Amino acid sequence: xxxxxxxxxxxxxxxxxxxxxxxxxxxxxxxxxxxxxxxxxxxxxxxxxxxxxxxxxxxxxxxxxxxxxxxxxxxxxxxxxxxxxxxxxxxxxxxxxxxxxxxxxxxxxxxxxxxxxxxxxxxxxxxxxxxxxxxxxxxxxxxxxxxxxxxxxxxxxxxxxxxxxxxxxxxxxxxxxxxxxxxxxxxxxxxxxxxxxxxxxxxxxxxxxxxxxxxxxxxxxxxxxxxxxxxxxxxxxxxxxxxxxxxxxxxxxxxxxxxxxxxxxxxxxxxxxxxxxxxxxxxxxxxxxxxxxxxxxxxxxxxxxxxxxxxxxxxxxxxxxxxxxxxxxxxxxxxxxxxxxxxxxxxxxxxxxxxxxxxxxxxxxxxxxxxxxxxxxxxxxxxxxxxxxxxxxxxxxxxxxxxxxxxxxxxx
Amino acid sequence: xxxxxxxxxxxxxxxxxxxxxxxxxxxxxxxxxxxxxxxxxxxxxxxxxxxxxxxxxxxxxxxxxxxxxxxxxxxxxxxxxxxxxxxxxxxxxxxxxxxxxxxxxxxxxxxxxxxxxxxxxxxxxxxxxxxx
Numbered sequence: 001x002x003x004x005x006x007x008x009x010x011x012x013x014x015x016x017x018x019x020x021x022x023x024x025x026x027x028x029x030x031x032x033x034x035x036x037x038x039x040x041x042x043x044x045x046x047x048x049x050x051x052x053x054x055x056x057x058x059x060x061x062x063x064x065x066x067x068x069x070x071x072x073x074x075x076x077x078x079x080x081x082x083x084x085x086x087x088x089x090x091x092x093x094x095x096x097x098x099x100x101x102x103x104x105x106x107x108x109x110x111x112x113x114x115x116x117x118x119x120x121x122x123x124x125x126x127x128x129x130x131x132x133x134x135x136x137x138x139x140x141x142x143x144x145x146x147x148x149x150x151x152x153x154x155x156x157x158x159x160x161x162x163x164x165x166x167x168x169x170x171x172x173x174x175x176x177x178x179x180x181x182x183x184x185x186x187x188x189x190x191x192x193x194x195x196x197x198x199x200x201x202x203x204x205x206x207x208x209x210x211x212x213x214x215x216x217x218x219x220x221x222x223x224x225x226x227x228x229x230x231x232x233x234x235x236x237x238x239x240x241x242x243x244x245x246x247x248x249x250x251x252x253x254x255x256x257x258x259x260x261x262x263x264x265x266x267x268x269x270x271x272x273x274x275x276x277x278x279x280x281x282x283x284x285x286x287x288x289x290x291x292x293x294x295x296x297x298x299x300x301x302x303x304x305x306x307x308x309x310x311x312x313x314x315x316x317x318x319x320x321x322x323x324x325x326x327x328x329x330x331x332x333x334x335x336x337x338x339x340x341x342x343x344x345x346x347x348x349x350x351x352x353x354x355x356x357x358x359x360x361x362x363x364x365x366x367x368x369x370x371x372x373x374x375x376x377x378x379x380x381x382x383x384x385x386x387x388x389x390x391x392x393x394x395x396x397x398x399x400x401x402x403x404x405x406x407x408x409x410x411x412x
Numbered sequence: 413x414x415x416x417x418x419x420x421x422x423x424x425x426x427x428x429x430x431x432x433x434x435x436x437x438x439x440x441x442x443x444x445x446x447x448x449x450x451x452x453x454x455x456x457x458x459x460x461x462x463x464x465x466x467x468x469x470x471x472x473x474x475x476x477x478x479x480x481x482x483x484x485x486x487x488x489x490x491x492x493x494x495x496x497x498x499x500x501x502x503x504x505x506x507x508x509x510x511x512x513x514x515x516x517x518x519x520x521x522x523x524x525x526x527x528x529x530x531x532x533x534x535x536x537x538x539x540x541x542x543x544x
Contacts, residue, residue, distance in 0.1 A: 016413035016454065032455045033480040241454065241481045310458050313483050336457065336480055363457065363480075388460075388476060388483065 004050035005143050005216045006223055015239060021114025023051035026239035034338045034363075037245050039236035040207050041339040041350045044149030046226055047238050049211065050219065053117025054138040055110045057124060061131035062106050069127055070100055071264070073274040073283045077102050081174050082200060085272050086264060087112075087120060088288030094259040095123060097272065099202060101175060103185060111144075111211075113255045127287060142179055143219035147226060147235075148209030148246075150403055153411045155230040156199075156210065159222075161190045166199065170408050175200035179213040191222065201408070204243065206250025208403040208411055248367050249337030249399035251303050257314075258301065258332045258368045265292045267301035268368075268396075299370050301332065304381065304392040305347060306365030309336045311390065318385040320369045329371030331383055338363040340399050351401040365390060366398045413451060416542055420447040422513060426489065426532035429541065433513065434489040436529055440496075443489060444517045445477060445508065448542065453479040456508045461497040461518060468492070470528055474519065477508065486518065490528040496520035 001024045010017065015026035026048065028036060039045045057066055067074045072085035082101040086094045096116045101109040112120050117139035124135045147156065157163035166176055166189050177189030179198045186196035198213035214222055227235060244254065253259045253269055264273075273292070274283045282289055311334045312318050318331040339350045341361045350361055369381065369392075379394040403411075425433040431449035435442050450456065458478040468474050468488045475486045498517050501507060508516035523529070533541065 014413070016451075027481065028454055034455050034457075037480075245480065308458075310478055311483065338480065385483075386485075387473070 002051070002140075004048055005219050006048045006050065006145075009220060009223065010048065013237065018240070020240055021051055021116075023114055025051055026237075028239040028241045029237050031236055033239070033241035033245065036236050036238035036242035037338045038350070039234060040149040040205055040209075040238065040242065040246055042150070043234040043236070044147055044151040044155055044209070044230055045205075045236050045238035045242065046223065046230075047146040047148065047243055048223070049146050050143040050216070051114040052144055053112050053114065053120075054142050054213070055112065055117055055121050055124070056136045056138060057108045057110060057133060058106060058136075059131075059133035060106055061128075061133045062108050065124060065128050065131050065133050066100060066108055066110075067284065067286070069124060069287050070098070071272050071274060071286060071288075072100070074100065074102070075284070079104055080176065082202060083173060084202075086259065087123060088264055088286075088291075089123075090288060090291065092263045092265065092288040092291030093261050094255070094264045096120060097253065097255045097259060099200075101198075101200070103178070103183075116255075141216070142213050143216040144211060144213050145219060145223060145226070146203045146205075146209060146211045147230075148203045148205045148207050149235075150208055150411055151230065151233040151235070152209040153408060155226060155233055155235060157412070158229040159191055159225050160199075161192055167408060167412060170201050172405050173202055175202075179215055191225070193221075195222070197222075203404070204250075204252055205246040206252065206399060206402040206404050207246070208406055244333075245335040245337055248333055248335040249340065250402055250404075251398050253368070254333060262299050262370070263291065264288065265294060266298050266374075268303050299329075299372065300374055301368055301370050302375055302394045303368055303396070303398055304366065304383075305395050305398055306390050306392045307342070308390075309338075309363035309365055311336055311365035311367075312383045312385040312388055314367065318383055320371055321382040321384060323380060325382075328373060328381075329369055331367065331385075332370050333367035334365060334383065335367055336363045336365050337399050340364050340366075347395075347398070347400060349399050349401050351403060353401070365392070369394075414447070416539065419451070419542075420513075421535045421538065423535050425513065426529055426534065427538035428487065428489045428532060430487045432486060432489050434529065434532060436523075436526065439522060439526075441490060441492065441521045441523050441526075441529070442517050443519050443521060444512050445486060447512055449477075449484070450509050450512045450516070453477060453482055453484055455480045456505045459498075459501045459505050459508060459518060461501070462494050464494050464497060466494045468494075477505075488521075489532055490521065490523050491525060492521040492523040494519055495522045
């Protein structure tokens, strides 16, 4: 199994390890999933995401290739900004979701999931035809960590050169700097010890924070620096367990589980498709678009929340039943968001303003179901796995009052 | 995750292949999940227990433990009738993580045949099984 540069650190910290995408990764540390999840909502958490892969796409026709292969329209994407979307095949199935970074009109980077660097490189090469573009799979040549949570900018400000300049104007889904010391942008964000980093105001938790790309030989030192700088804030190292529950509560899909070999349509992730303003069509043609026209007997994906923190095991064997006790699908993801609870018929989170003092946040099960018919928000369903059954409600959103989109000035 | 050498596996209880433990005391047997199981599951948030008076055969499913990350069934080490359940776990399921052999016990059973205990593993045999 593959390992990241932080592998020994995880072992030394007593992490519960498991295979994820071919990498031996931490599921949780001694702190436990619950506390790791809550740390991101109330202070900050760091995640080793070095198992994720990066691919650079460069050359005069880089834009043309990416705009054809990626679901989002890159036409309005400015230099220094990045955007979330997906790569589809001709059938409209999702190969992987990704973030595309724009360094210049001819230089882009694509960040994809663990083990997908080769597959996405091959996919881009297959479709490049006579375009003048160079595709480079940087798998294992870049390390990455995410610092997520309301204190993340305060912690990073202790470690970054000229933090006022770096963080002064940094909207959601923008980035600064480069991980390669020879890149012209490398000077734009450096650690105090001179190590260049690519700092991206993004992440997959739904909370305010950053993804940091850095040379593999520098990440262990940075990880330790971040932990030391964040100690007074209560920063916590987080494993994939907390990442899964946070992203589920944020309504974000896990690639190859919530999106994959089923048509990328009729799902809650409309924001990953290039809809025009009135949603009557797309702003561009792209690979897989023709297959996305809705048909009868389509599958639909919806987010749900449970009545309590009890959950079921996700998978093909966990049935989704409607009020007539008819099975209409199965469960893609079922996690417990430990930061939310029901209060007077509504879901509130730890970060909901003016919470009553006596409220006890116990957590609620949440996730995604794949079903054979359209369901309105508020629809009640039963999820059944063996003898276990839980009652859930279809919703449009899960964890309220997420912080990811708030202005950076709010956190400095 | 605990190394095998770090597991708390008392000598005075018996073990099942599904990682429950059972301890006879007079004419009742107390049952729970062992240190290996609680460590693998992570933080337990709910314990689904049977009702007092229910009867089960050995290896029947009698309940489940749900952790933040996973859900796992529990199986009867021996046949018998449930005579008590650990009601404290309704408010404090974390007791299973904190002390799975004392405050984290799950059920007490009146066995139909106490000699079934002899078929369960002792610590040495259970460790052998874990080492595979």
